[in-house]
Amino acid sequence: MAEDIAIVAFAQTPSYRSYDDSEPSMILGLVNQILEEIEIDRHEIDFTIAGSCDYLSGRAFSFIANVDGYGAWPPVYESHVEMDGAWALFEAFVRLQMGDIDLAMIVASGKSSPGTPREIFPLQTDPYVNAPLGLDPVSVAGLQARALLDSGKATERDFAEVVSRSRRDALSNPNAQVAKDIPVETLLKEPYYASPLRKHDLPPISDGASAVLIARGKRARELCEKPVWIRGIDHRIESHHLGLRDLTDSPSSRIAARSLGLTVGSLDVAELCVRYSPEEIVLRKALELGDGTRINPSGGPLCGHPVMASGLTRVVEVARRIRGGEAGRGLGHATSGPALQQNLLCILEGDS
Amino acid sequence: MAERCAVVGIGQTKYDRCLPVTMDGLVREAALRALEDAELTFADVDAIVIGKAPDALEGVMMPELSLCDALGAVGKPIHRVHTAGSVGASTAISAATLIESGMYDTVLTVSYEKQSDGNFMWALSGGRSGGQGAGGSFAPWIRDYMTRSGAPEHIGWKVAVKDRLNGCKNPYAHLHQEDITLEAVKESPMIWDPIHFFEVCPSSDGAAAMVVTNAAGAKRAPRPPAWVIAHAKRTEFAVFPGRDPVRPAAGVECAKALYKKAGITDPRRQIDCAELYVPFSWFEPMWLEGHLICEEGEGWKMVDSGATEIGGDFPVNMSGGVLCSNAIGASGMVRCLEAASQVRGTAGGYQVEGARVALGHAYGGASNYFAMWIVSSEPNPTFS
Numbered sequence: 001m002a003e004d005i006a007i008v009a010f011a012q013t014p015s016y017r018s019y020d021d022s023e024p025s026m027i028l029g030l031v032n033q034i035l036e037e038i039e040i041d042r043h044e045i046d047f048t049i050a051g052s053c054d055y056l057s058g059r060a061f062s063f064i065a066n067v068d069g070y071g072a073w074p075p076v077y078e079s080h081v082e083m084d085g086a087w088a089l090f091e092a093f094v095r096l097q098m099g100d101i102d103l104a105m106i107v108a109s110g111k112s113s114p115g116t117p118r119e120i121f122p123l124q125t126d127p128y129v130n131a132p133l134g135l136d137p138v139s140v141a142g143l144q145a146r147a148l149l150d151s152g153k154a155t156e157r158d159f160a161e162v163v164s165r166s167r168r169d170a171l172s173n174p175n176a177q178v179a180k181d182i183p184v185e186t187l188l189k190e191p192y193y194a195s196p197l198r199k200h201d202l203p204p205i206s207d208g209a210s211a212v213l214i215a216r217g218k219r220a221r222e223l224c225e226k227p228v229w230i231r232g233i234d235h236r237i238e239s240h241h242l243g244l245r246d247l248t249d250s251p252s253s254r255i256a257a258r259s260l261g262l263t264v265g266s267l268d269v270a271e272l273c274v275r276y277s278p279e280e281i282v283l284r285k286a287l288e289l290g291d292g293t294r295i296n297p298s299g300g301p302l303c304g305h306p307v308m309a310s311g312l313t314r315v316v317e318v319a320r321r322i323r324g325g326e327a328g329r330g331l332g333h334a335t336s337g338p339a340l341q342q343n344l345l346c347i348l349e350g351d352s
Numbered sequence: 353m354a355e356r357c358a359v360v361g362i363g364q365t366k367y368d369r370c371l372p373v374t375m376d377g378l379v380r381e382a383a384l385r386a387l388e389d390a391e392l393t394f395a396d397v398d399a400i401v402i403g404k405a406p407d408a409l410e411g412v413m414m415p416e417l418s419l420c421d422a423l424g425a426v427g428k429p430i431h432r433v434h435t436a437g438s439v440g441a442s443t444a445i446s447a448a449t450l451i452e453s454g455m456y457d458t459v460l461t462v463s464y465e466k467q468s469d470g471n472f473m474w475a476l477s478g479g480r481s482g483g484q485g486a487g488g489s490f491a492p493w494i495r496d497y498m499t500r501s502g503a504p505e506h507i508g509w510k511v512a513v514k515d516r517l518n519g520c521k522n523p524y525a526h527l528h529q530e531d532i533t534l535e536a537v538k539e540s541p542m543i544w545d546p547i548h549f550f551e552v553c554p555s556s557d558g559a560a561a562m563v564v565t566n567a568a569g570a571k572r573a574p575r576p577p578a579w580v581i582a583h584a585k586r587t588e589f590a591v592f593p594g595r596d597p598v599r600p601a602a603g604v605e606c607a608k609a610l611y612k613k614a615g616i617t618d619p620r621r622q623i624d625c626a627e628l629y630v631p632f633s634w635f636e637p638m639w640l641e642g643h644l645i646c647e648e649g650e651g652w653k654m655v656d657s658g659a660t661e662i663g664g665d666f667p668v669n670m671s672g673g674v675l676c677s678n679a680i681g682a683s684g685m686v687r688c689l690e691a692a693s694q695v696r697g698t699a700g701g702y703q704v705e706g707a708r709v710a711l712g713h714a715y716g717g718a719s720n721y722f723a724m725w726i727v728s729s730e731p732n733p734t735f736s
Contacts, residue, residue, distance in 0.1 A: 054434075055413045060406035060475045061436055064590050064717050072720075073595075075588040075602035077609075079442055082407065082414060082434040090431065091446060097354060097453035123413040127469075128374060131412070235429050237420045255427055337417040342430075 003097050004217035006227030007348070009034040010316045012210035015177035015304025018113040019207035023057065026209040027069025027107050034105070034213050038223045042071050045213075046101035048078040049092050051085030051108045053308050055120055070107060084108060084273075085210065085312030086334030086344050090233045092214060102219040109209035110308030117205060117307070124337060126240060138202060140338040141276035142194035144247040149196055151248050154281045156196055160187040162277040163200045163302060170299025177204050177304035200302075201277040208306025210313040228319040228348050232260040235334075235344035242339065250286035253333075253343040257287055260347055267293045268327035271314035273335040274300045282340060283333065293331075297321065311335065315346050322350040354454035356731060358570035358577035359692040361390025361563030367526035367677035370468035371557040375415065376422035379462050382559035383423055386460065390563040391574045394424025397563075398456040403433040403443025403463040404681030405716075408475035410466050423462060437629065437716025438585075439463065440560065440684025441723035444712070445583045447564050448725070452580075458569055464559035465679040472555060472680070487552060487632060489718060491544035493597045494634040498546065500598065503637060503652035505546065509537035511633035512551045512675060514661055519672020521701035526556045526677040551633035551675075558679030560686045567731070576729060578692035581709070582613035583725040590718040597719050599642045606722040607643035614726045615735055619645050619711075622735045623726070625667040625694055625704040626711035627687035631674045636660065639713065640668070643724075662702060670694065670702040684714025688725055695729040709733055 011030040013019070019026060027050075035042055048070050054062045063080045072078070081087045085108020092104040118136045125131045148154040161184055170179035182200075193199040214220075220227040236252035238245055270293050274280040280295065289295065296302075298317040301310050311334020318330035329349045336342040363385025365371065365378060373381070379402075387393060400423055407413050416425075416432045423430065435442040440463040447461035477483030497503065516532045519525035532550065540549040570577040586606035588595060595601070607619075616622045626645070630636045637651030645666065646654055654660055660668040669675070671690045674683050691712035693699045699707075713724045 053414070054406050054408060060408045061717065063434065064436060064720070067587060067589060072588045072602075073592065075586040075600075075605045077585055078587045079433065079446070079585060080435050082432050083416075087431050090429075091449070094453045094455055095449055097455060098449065099354065120413065123407075123411060124417050126376075126418040127410070127412050235431070236427055237416070237425055237430050239421050239426050240418045241421065252427065336414065341417055342420075 006220035006229045008224040009213040013208045014175040015206040015208045024069035030211040047104040049088040051088040107211045108309035108312035111207040144339045145278040147247040159277040160184045162280045166302045170303035173298045203301045203305030206306045210309045231347040233346045237342040253286045256345045264288045269294045269330040271317045272333045355566045357448040357451040357580040360573035361386040363561040367556040367558035378559045380422040382561035386561035397460045400425045400430040401447040401461045403439045410469040438714040438721040438723040441714035444688040458565045462561040463682045463685040465681040466557045467555040487544040501649045507652040508633040509534045511636045515675040519676030525672040553631040553678035556679040560682040578727040579731045581726040584610040585723045603642040624707040627690040629714040688712035
């Protein structure tokens with residue numbers, strides 16, 4: 001029988017175009033904010049796990065410095081995934097299932113501003129065929145968009161509608177980096193950037209971090225009035241070879257949804273890690289999200305995309321809405337790799 | 353914990369200076385050998401956990417994305433652990449946790465490094481300069497250990513001779529230095545005083561893999577399982593004025609937590625053998641002390657007495673250890689799987705007779721990351 005595990009506190013930095021201080025300093029601020037909110041000492045945390053990426057920092061072992069952000073004296077029980085913090089949440093969720101510890105802190109952080117993402121990210125592709133060609137995520141997103149257009153599953157107007165709605169919703173999100181009320185017609189007049197994508201179909205380059213504290217059932221109730229229950233986390237990957245994939249579909253998301261028993265229409269809100277506007281169209285269809293589910297009320301990554309924290313931030317945004325009473329049940333989504341290669345789903349629910 | 357975890361399959365590649373295979377080929381070879389050992393196929397695997405040291409070592413960012421096909425992971429969960437040099441052991445522990453949580457029945461875990469694809473010294477310093485290297489960081493701490501403990505210089509040479517001769521019995525070991533002698537170690541070039549060339553681990557390519565499963569899976573396994581009795585991880589700050597890098601508190605705390613969980617009260621007597629992460633010879637006595645296997649100042653005496661040789665009362669690094677093969681990201685997992693191999697009785701030419709309880713260990717960073725596990729031939733070993 002699965003343990004009841006809940007998010008008891010969460011925090012995020014704004015999405016910055018360029019954060020001048022260090023990555024550990026972002027983490028430190030968030031961890032302190034959480035500890036103050038629920039009035040516990042950092043030594044009461046049983047397990048900490050971080051998600052970050054050496055390549056964004058441009059140095060090996062960059063996560064070692066991030067430990068300064070959550071503290072490690074006396075020594076702590078902690079770990080690190082070289083992935084979006086949403087996968088750190090997955091491992092912490094798994095760890096708490098063992099039933100011997102109660103409280104886990106998850107931190108996610110990334111600073112894309114010091115580098116040039118379009119030059120760095122081709123290194124995610126295989127080093128023998130694709131990486132030497134410099135196949136970058138924007139170009140892959142362009143291929144995905146083209147496949148959607150060619151198959152008749154979407155139009156350029158659909159892409160623009162995603163952007164227009166997201167940027168408008170971001171006006172009410174104080175952490176958003178880009179927010180504006182722009183009509184679809186105006187967007188469609190913009191020139192192409194990576195055809196058929198326009199610059200606004202891409203996420204901004206961002207720095208940022210987020211953190212989540214989770215607890216097992218009894219402890220969760222002690223620590224906060226409104227625990228946000230994690231009803232399940234699943235993640236799946238697809239082939240690395242673009243030629244073997246249908247870029248207009250997301251079978252990995254569908255497998256994850258099925259294994260979580262996600263039913264159509266059960267979600268009030270979904271925060272999807274939409275890095276390029278066509279991804280929303282692919283995910284909506286694969287997850288069978290209908291009109292009853294509000295998509296990315298925060299504006300999503302199109303309005304602020306701190307890589308490595310962007311996925312965990314989706315979970316934070318859903319938890320915020322459940323705690324605030326705007327939603328009863330929601331989905332946080334994270335993704336990794338070109339064209340939604342790997343997807344994680346986290347189902348959250350308030351007390352009913 | 354909800355479920356018990358057992359190692360039912362072990363696979364390794366040969367470790368070498370430069371293996372002429374792709375990274376996909378490298379990890380797949382280890383994974384297939386582990387599956388073959390367990391008499392399972394990729395279809396039986398519910399989730400995959402992969403680990404390696406910094407991506408900059410090969411220049412491939414988040415390599416789980418490009419290796420997932422080779423690991424049969426398509427349509428499945430795969431996640432990537434990175435905790436510096438301790439990563440191989442941390443990865444094994446993450447895989448064990450997936451089983452112990454009750455959420456997954458059979459997990460494949462793989463770790464690797466392909467050092468020949470890059471330049472470790474360059475990557476270690478962020479590509480900015482030659483850097484001092486790992487040995488440059490550790491040498492002053494080793495000198496400090498010698499001063500504190502009064503250990504004579506030949507202790508390091510003895511560890512090197514023992515591990516390199518043990519490695520000759522391990523077909524997977526990178527170095528087979530059959531003619532090594534104390535004199536040869538002493539005469540080898542001084543790399544980072546007091547560390548001689550023959551006291552330094554090699555740079556290796558290689559991959560290691562394990563199949564771990566729950567009690568039901570262990571029951572079906574064709575060969576004896578190694579039961580995971582306990583595991584522990586501890587981290588401390590890499591740099592701060594109060595820390596003791598010779599005997600890091602994180603290492604002491606990690607060992608305490610591990611032994612407590614396992615029910616071990618007298619590690620030297622109750623553990624039959626250990627695979628410790630020893631990339632420079634002197635770390636053998638330092639970890640014997642730093643992980644409470646002996647009293648402070650007694651580690652070098654254990655080495656000097658021959659206690660850590662195969663046939664001694666506490667054999668260490670029977671496989672030849674990191675001093676014979678160091679595919680960095682894999683090395684911690686190799687310690688864990690060699691410990692498992694000993695209690696399964698499958699260690700071949702370097703088997704410790706009657707090994708029932710074994711310790712697998714790794715450390716990393718600036719000696720500030722520790723990950724360890726205890727495995728046993730019995731699911732519930734009792735200690736007296």
